[in-house]
Amino acid sequence: MIQVEKFTEAEIISRIINGEKALYEIIVRRFNPYLYKIGRSYNYTHEDTQDLMQETFIDAYKNLLQFEGRAGFKTWIIRIMMNNCYRKRGKSSFKNEIMQDVNEHSTPMFTNRNNDTDKIIQNRELGHIIENALEKIPFDYRIVFSLREINGLNVAETVEMLNISEANVKVRLNRAKTMLRNEIESTYSASELFEFNLIYCDAMVENVMEKINEL
Known part of the structure; x- marks a missing residue:
């Protein structure tokens, strides 16, 4: 298994673009949890979310040259995932909303009170x-x-x-x-919430890398 913490995102992307295709495994492992949470937020099932994740990772790979680095890679790949979820969902969110007072100092919804x-x-x-x-x-x-x-x-x-x-x-x-x-x-x-278990992570890596190697 490739050591996922060894390289920065910029280094990984540069090396992948220059032909080190195997390093894309790092991208898949690093961003599996984020994409999984996005898919589940659209109320897709575990299986549908996995399909959307695989599609997103392949789309991201095909378009790495278009990643310009102005935003973080996490933001970029989440946007691709959201676009794929949106297309599958088939309807847009509402555009207008009645504004109400906002509490600027609201506390976090969840507090990590116990790490047991x-x-x-x-x-x-x-x-x-x-x-x-x-x-x-x-x-x-x-x-x-x-x-x-x-x-x-x-x-x-x-x-x-x-x-x-x-x-x-x-x-x-x-x-x-x-x-x-x-x-x-x-x-x-x-x-x-919505943790993407390691067993699923390994399967996603295997599936994505198989598709990438066919490109």
């Missing part, structure tokens, strides 16, 4: 509650929540990704948190 792995495993049922709660939230709020709280994008990156105003990002995030608070307790960190 055994407790997390024993309380895996709460993870299903969180997933079910997110599925009930309208897409426009769910995707903002996913980008900001789960995938770790900042406000500016989310604005660029969704083409909405900074104020709307904050409004939608706060509304999403309010909806979720009605369903769940703030027990786990958001990064624990």
Whole structure:
């Protein structure tokens, strides 16, 4: 297995473009979790999300020369994933929203109060509650929540990704948190949602690299 932490993204991309195709495995492993969370935020099943991820990784590989580095690679590849999800979804999100007051100092939806792995495993049922709660939230709020709280994008990156105003990002995030608070307790960190297990990661790497080697 290639050591995934050895190179920077710029180094990896440069070397892939220059013919070191095998290094694309690093890209797949590094961004598997982010793309998985995006797909699940669109309420796609695990299987559909995997298909969309594979499509996205192959699209990204084919278009590496178009990555200009003005934005982070994570933002770039998430955008490709979102475009693929959007096409599959077949309908656009609403463009207008009534503005309401935004709490600039709102606290994070999830607080990592306990890092006890055994407790997390024993309380895996709460993870299903969180997933079910997110599925009930309208897409426009769910995707903002996913980008900001789960995938770790900042406000500016989310604005660029969704083409909405900074104020709307904050409004939608706060509304999403309010909806979720009605369903769940703030027990786990958001990064624990929709984890892409290593067994699935290995399979995704194998499938993507097989397709890449055929190009």
